[in-house]
Each structure stands twice: as structure tokens, then as C-alpha cells.
Amino acid sequence: MSSRIFSAMALLLFLHAAEAQVAQVSEVQIGSDIPEDWQQTASDRDFVKREVMIPMRDGVKLHTVIVIPQGSxxxxxxxxxxxxxxxSFLSGNSTRLRDRLLPGDRIWADNGYILVAQDMRGKYGSEGAYVMTRPPIGPLNPTTTDDTTDAYDTIDWLVKNVPESNARVGMIGSSYDGWAVVMALLHPHPAMRVAAPESPMIDGWMGDDWFQYGAFRQKMFDYFAKQTSAKGEGESIxxxxxxxxxxxxxAGSAGAYAVAHGIDRLPWWQRLSTHPSYDALWQGQALDKIIAAHPSSVPTLWLQGLWDQEDIYGAVHCWEALKAKGMAASNHLAMGPWNHSQINGRADALGPLKxxxxxADYFRREVLLPFFDTYLRDRKPSHPTPHVIIYNPAEDQWERFTDWPGASPDQLxxxxLQPDRGLARSRPASGRDSYVSDPRKPVPFEPLPVRMGDHASWSTWLLQDQRxxxxxxxxxxxxxxxxxxxVRIQGAPFADIFLSTTGSDTDVVVKIIDVYPSNDTDAPELSGYQLPISLAIFRGRYRRSFEHPTAIPSGAVQEYxxxxxxxxYTFVPGHRIMVQLQSxxxxxxxxxxxxYVPNIFFAKPGDYRPATVSIEHGMQGMSAVLLPIVPSSTAIHE
Incomplete structure (x- = not known):
């Protein structure tokens, strides 16, 4: 038999075997193995999850996750x-809803709330263009939509398309999400019955996130990269x-650092860095002023952390602005012993303080949930929501107030500051203390090495022992x-510092500190601890006007x-009150x-020069901190 005939017979045998093998297969899959409408079977799941795209008035659709407790x-x-x-507010794959939620959300699941989370325009699953803290419709936003209209349209859709609901909506959120709550309050939907902005971003120039009194927070570089370099989450620097x-x-200046890492190509940085002063860009987004001009009647609980390292400005300023407009009855203020957003987690300690x-758990159960139930379920709480409730860290207790003082330095x-580094209520006769502030050796905000991406140190730097x-x-x-x-203080302290500098610009950092006894037997780890309870930085060029900076005359005493x-807070017997100053x-x-340079973001290496700073506490100016000291507390203790 020839080799050609043998090869032909072998091929026939192979084809017959292949046909027999195919015949044993019941069906051949030709299309995709990924079906379009498959959902995992989970008959014992105690919730229903729906993902929808909710249309806005301009046709843009926003990705929204709706989680409904089973049987609602x-x-x-x-x-x-x-x-x-x-x-992201759901994690893991448990069939029990509360197991998939962060601690702050579990109380809502336990009490049968329908949870709704929505991606803002241009982020993650939502359509449209993303704009950082998009300004309200007006001079800074010539379009027909903003986060006020988006919230309105979303709530309108929810009350018409979630049959398991009672057509009442409350809004909550922390930080940027808290900002979104405040934007919704500018023109709330009738179905929006209650709100709780937690540490909301209110005025990015005065004290929330981007600046504090004109000094730029370089920590935010990572945020800019992560938030605006991608539709989802970008990478940090x-x-x-x-x-x-x-x-x-x-790196040199903040601007040079931005260029070195490509941040200068991001539109948000380009806007921010060309507006270093408190001009129309920042004034037009100051929500404490805007909401006071357009107050709503929606009952609102403004939440703030006493050691919030990111947004310590917004909530209390909004509450004060609304109170001044006669809206105190529907607005409440709460401040806990928390860092940024700690209200949503565990809060039995903060740094070294226990x-x-x-x-946070107490507050959620005893204040926040009853407040929402009052307006979303007509459930009368066992105790009325306090007008003001603020924790006293020194006495380790919640305190309720019928009123709370505003910011009035004349009543403080x-x-x-005294000679020999003393501090007292008596006016000093004379005195001056000087130091050299050298930009080549700036004072660190926390011990070296500094790792601003380290959450543990970042979230507690405001409590760092200042020794x-x-x-x-x-x-x-x-x-x-x-x-x-x-010595009990309740309210907002003020710094009133008189100083001169041999330079033409300076920063003023003021800290109010509780100095623990050198041997604290109750808490040995706090022996001698210098605990900051209130601190801020102020850029000297804005001492006369936040909008129009001016150079500081060299050698002339100026007031800040x-x-x-x-x-x-209560400074208890055996402790000391300390004030620290630096530049x-x-x-x-x-x-x-x-x-002095027109824009500090782009200062050149040669602009950074040492200067002698002299603090006056005598005839040329009596430097002081103005404390809201009260003779006795009017609080109701928890």
C-alpha cells in the first residue's frame, strides 16, 4: 500500500472520529458566553439592589444604586x-445588607431605610462632564444645570419610581457629599424633608480643603490627581x-511641584492656581453666604468634628449664617470629638484621647436617627433634637445647649502674651520676642518624616503633641x-497678634494648647502632653483685605x-493654657x-528669604488670644 493511500485512509478515520465526538455534544455555543440579562440567584438575600440611570432635565443620565430592604x-x-x-458603599458578597455596609450606614439598614447612592455628573457610571464642586447656576456656571437641579431631578424620579417608598427623602453625606447636600438645600424638592450635611465643603478658600485664610493646602495635590485625572479614581502622585x-x-514652590508631577495640566489646578486671592471665583462659591441668601425650611442638622483635619470651617459657619437670618428653629448644630468623617465610623478614641x-454610635442612635425619623416617618422622638449638641472632650461628655454664641471678638x-513667655488676663507693660523664620527650614506640621498619604497620622495631626x-x-x-x-470656653476664639517682619510677607500660625501635668497619674501616656484644641494659619498679605492683598511694610508693626x-472645652485644674506662634x-x-510676590504659587527660588519676626506684647501692640470664657456652663449634660 502506497504512503499516499495510507494518509488518505488515516484522514478519513480522523474525520469519522471527530464527527462522532461532535454528535455527543447536545449544543454548540456560537454566541458570547456572557449573557446580557443574567442575575445571580440569591433567594435568601435580605435586600434588593437596583441600578438605574436617572435622566436629568438636560438629558444627561446619572448612575444610581438603590438598595431596598426585602419586604419594604x-x-x-x-x-x-x-x-x-x-x-462602593456596598462591599463583600454577604446576603445580609448590614454586613455589606460601613458602620455609619448600618443604622439605616437596621431601621428599614431605602438607601440611594448616586454618581455625580461625569464621575464613575454617570454621564456628563465633571466639574469640581460645580458652582451654582449663575456667573460662574452659565449652563442650565448644577448639583441643585440634579438633586431635585433625582428626588423627583425616586418618588415616582420606587413603589416601596413613602415618597419622602432625606439627604446625608460627608465632605464632598456633604457639599452636595447643601447644594440640594438651595432649592429643595418638596419631597426632601430632612438633611444632615456632615463636615461639608463650604468655603474652600477660607478654611475647607483647598486653603485656610489664603495659605494653600499642599496635601490636596494627591486629591486633585485622584479626582480629576480619571472618570473613576485616579492615582495619587x-x-x-x-x-x-x-x-x-x-521642589520649591507649589507651582513648581505641580509642574514636576503634571498637575499643571489639570483644568482644576489651572483655575485654582490663577486665583490665589479671595476673588469672585471663591466668593461666588461660598455656600454659607449663598444658603443664607436662599434659606430653606428643610430641617437640617449640621455636623462637624472638633478636630476635623480637612473641613473644619463649613458646618458651623452655615449654621451661624442661617441663625443670623432667623432660621435657627429649623437648623441644628452638632460637633463631636471626631476627625474628618469619623461620625461614620467608630469613635471611642481619637489619637491619644480615649x-x-x-x-459616633451614640450620636447616630440617639440624635441622628430620631431626627430623620421625625420628618420621614412622623415618629416623635423621646427627646427633642437639641438645638446645639457639642462634646466636651476635657470632661468626656455630650452637652446640649439651647443657644450657642456666635463669633463676636468684642465679647471675648x-x-x-507676657514677658518671660507668660500668658495672663492682665495687660503687659512692654515686651517683644523675636525669631528668624527661614523658608529653607520651615516648621513641620507633624514629626518627620512626613507622609501625608498615611491615614493614621494624617487623621490625627491636629492632636499631635506640640512638644x-x-x-x-x-x-x-x-x-x-x-x-x-x-477655665471653660464655649465658642470661637480669635487671634489678635501684633508683629513686625523684616520681610514683605509672612504667615501667622496660632495654636491654643492644653498642657497636661508633667506627671498625669490618670493617663501616664499624656504626661506633659501639649494638646492643640484650636489652631489656624493666616497669610499675612490678607490682613487688610482677603480680596486685595498688599505687601507688608518692613519693620512696621501690623495687626493680624x-x-x-x-x-x-474645659481647662481643668492642674493644667496650663498655652499659646504657640510660628510662621x-x-x-x-x-x-x-x-x-511679596503677585502669586505665591509661582514664587521663584530667590524669593524665599529668611526674615526676623517680632511679636509685640507692649506699647506697640498687646498680642493676645481672645477666648470665649464662660463663668459656668449652661449645658445640659448627657
Missing amino acids: AAAPMLLERTPYGAS PRKGRDDYQEMLD WSGDT TPMY FVSTRPDVLSYQTPILDAA RFRLPTVN SLFPLYDRNPQT
Whole structure:
């Protein structure tokens, strides 16, 4: 038999075998193995999840996740609008809803709320263009939509398309999400019955996120990259080393750092960096002023952390602005012993401070949930929602107030800087203390090495023991004698500093500090601890006008008066009150070159020069901190 015939027979045998094998297969799949409408079977799941695209008035559709407890009927809805991914509020694959939620959301699931999360325009699953904290419709936003209209249209759709609901909606959210709540309040849908902005971004120039009194927060560079470089979550800025202090110092100005890492190509940075002063761009987005001009009647609970390292400005200023407009009855203020957004997690401690219980859990159960139930379910709470409720960290207790003082420096008690680094209520006769502020060696805001991406240190830097800088020659500390009686403060302190500089610009950093006894037997780890309870940085060029900066005349004494964050605190006997002064807080805030330049973002290396700063506490100016001291508390203790 020839080889050709043998090969032909072998081929026939192979084809017959292949046909027999195919015959044994019941069906051949020709299309895709990924079906279009498949859903996982989960008959024992205690919730239903729906993902929808809700149309806005201009046709743009926003990705929305709706989670409904199994068997719901006439249930209230809780809406959170976010730029951080609506799908992310559910994690894991448990069939039990509460197991898939963060601690702050579990109370809503436990009480039968329908949870709704929505991606903002242009982020994650939503259509449209993303604009950072998109301004309200008007001069800064010539379109027909903003986050006020988007919230309105979303709520309108929800009440018409979620049959398991009672057609009532509450809004909640922290930080950027809290900003979205406030935007919704500018023209609320009739079905929006209650709101809780938590640490909302209200005025990015005055004190929330981007700046504090004109000093730029370089920590936000990572946020700009992550938030605006991609529709989803972008990447943070890569580091060459493991110390942000040295890396940012080596880069030079904030503008030079932006160029080195490509941030200068992001439209948001381009807008921000060309508006270093409090001009129309920032004034047109100051929501405390806007909401006071357009107050709503929606009952609102404004939440703030006493040590919020990101947004310590917004909630209390909105509440004060609405109170001044006669809207106190429908607006409540709450401040807990929390860092940024800690209200949504566990809060039985903050840094070295330990509380007698989980303060956030208590607040959610005893205040927040009853407040929402009142307006979404007509359930009368066992105790009326307090007009003001603020934690007293020194006494480890919640305190309720029928009223709370505003910011009135003329009604405060001056604590004057004294010779020999003293601090007292008596006016000093004369005195001056000087130090050299050198931009080549700025004062760090936390111990080196600085890693601003380290959440543990970042979330507690406002409580950092200030002894790590107290011996630096460019940090001045003034303190009282050991207290023999309690000193209670309730409200917003002010700094009133008189100083001169040999430069033509400067920053002023003021800290109010509780100095623990050198041997604290109740808490040995706090022995000698210097605990900041209120601090701020102020850019000197804005001492006369936030909108129109001016150079500082060299050698001339100038007054720097500015508000510090609100406190409810008791300096107890055996402690001391301390005030610390310095000229930098780096690299959290950009360096002041101490030479006046039109835009500090783009200062040149030669602009950064040492300057001698002299603090006056005598005839040329009696420097002081103005404290809201009360003789006795009017609070109702929890």
C-alpha cells in the first residue's frame, strides 16, 4: 500500500472520529458566553439592589444604586450623592445588607431605610462632564444645570419610581457629599424633608480643603490627581522618597511641584492656581453666604468634628449664617470629638484621647436617627433634637445647649502674651520676642518624616503633641501658671497678634494648647502632653483685605486678627493654657517666601528669604488670644 493511500485512509478515520465526538455534544455555543440579562440567584438575600440611570432635565443620565430592604413598604429613602463611586458603599458578597455596609450606614439598614447612592455628573457610571464642586447656576456656571437641579431631578424620579417608598427623602453625606447636600438645600424638592450635611465643603478658600485664610493646602495635590485625572479614581502622585517634607521642600514652590508631577495640566489646578486671592471665583462659591441668601425650611442638622483635619470651617459657619437670618428653629448644630468623617465610623478614641464610649454610635442612635425619623416617618422622638449638641472632650461628655454664641471678638476675654513667655488676663507693660523664620527650614506640621498619604497620622495631626516643635528657635510658646480653677470656653476664639517682619510677607500660625501635668497619674501616656484644641494659619498679605492683598511694610508693626476653629472645652485644674506662634506649617501648607510676590504659587527660588519676626506684647501692640470664657456652663449634660 502506497504512503499516499495510507494518509488518505488515516484522514478519513480522523474525520469519522471527530464527527462522532461532535454528535455527543447536545449544543454548540456560537454566541458570547456572557449573557446580557443574567442575575445571580440569591433567594435568601435580605435586600434588593437596583441600578438605574436617572435622566436629568438636560438629558444627561446619572448612575444610581438603590438598595431596598426585602419586604419594604412605605419606607423612607436616604439619598447620598457622591463623586467617589456610588457602588462602593456596598462591599463583600454577604446576603445580609448590614454586613455589606460601613458602620455609619448600618443604622439605616437596621431601621428599614431605602438607601440611594448616586454618581455625580461625569464621575464613575454617570454621564456628563465633571466639574469640581460645580458652582451654582449663575456667573460662574452659565449652563442650565448644577448639583441643585440634579438633586431635585433625582428626588423627583425616586418618588415616582420606587413603589416601596413613602415618597419622602432625606439627604446625608460627608465632605464632598456633604457639599452636595447643601447644594440640594438651595432649592429643595418638596419631597426632601430632612438633611444632615456632615463636615461639608463650604468655603474652600477660607478654611475647607483647598486653603485656610489664603495659605494653600499642599496635601490636596494627591486629591486633585485622584479626582480629576480619571472618570473613576485616579492615582495619587508617585513619590521618589518617603518624606513629603523633603520632597516638597526640594521642589520649591507649589507651582513648581505641580509642574514636576503634571498637575499643571489639570483644568482644576489651572483655575485654582490663577486665583490665589479671595476673588469672585471663591466668593461666588461660598455656600454659607449663598444658603443664607436662599434659606430653606428643610430641617437640617449640621455636623462637624472638633478636630476635623480637612473641613473644619463649613458646618458651623452655615449654621451661624442661617441663625443670623432667623432660621435657627429649623437648623441644628452638632460637633463631636471626631476627625474628618469619623461620625461614620467608630469613635471611642481619637489619637491619644480615649472616650467613655463610642461617641459616633451614640450620636447616630440617639440624635441622628430620631431626627430623620421625625420628618420621614412622623415618629416623635423621646427627646427633642437639641438645638446645639457639642462634646466636651476635657470632661468626656455630650452637652446640649439651647443657644450657642456666635463669633463676636468684642465679647471675648483677652489672654495677653507676657514677658518671660507668660500668658495672663492682665495687660503687659512692654515686651517683644523675636525669631528668624527661614523658608529653607520651615516648621513641620507633624514629626518627620512626613507622609501625608498615611491615614493614621494624617487623621490625627491636629492632636499631635506640640512638644516636637516647642524647642525650635522659630516657635514661641506662652503659657499660664498651673491652673487652680477650671477655665471653660464655649465658642470661637480669635487671634489678635501684633508683629513686625523684616520681610514683605509672612504667615501667622496660632495654636491654643492644653498642657497636661508633667506627671498625669490618670493617663501616664499624656504626661506633659501639649494638646492643640484650636489652631489656624493666616497669610499675612490678607490682613487688610482677603480680596486685595498688599505687601507688608518692613519693620512696621501690623495687626493680624482672625478667627480660630470653634471649641467647647474645659481647662481643668492642674493644667496650663498655652499659646504657640510660628510662621510655617509645612508641607501641609505651602511656604510663604516672605518676599511679596503677585502669586505665591509661582514664587521663584530667590524669593524665599529668611526674615526676623517680632511679636509685640507692649506699647506697640498687646498680642493676645481672645477666648470665649464662660463663668459656668449652661449645658445640659448627657
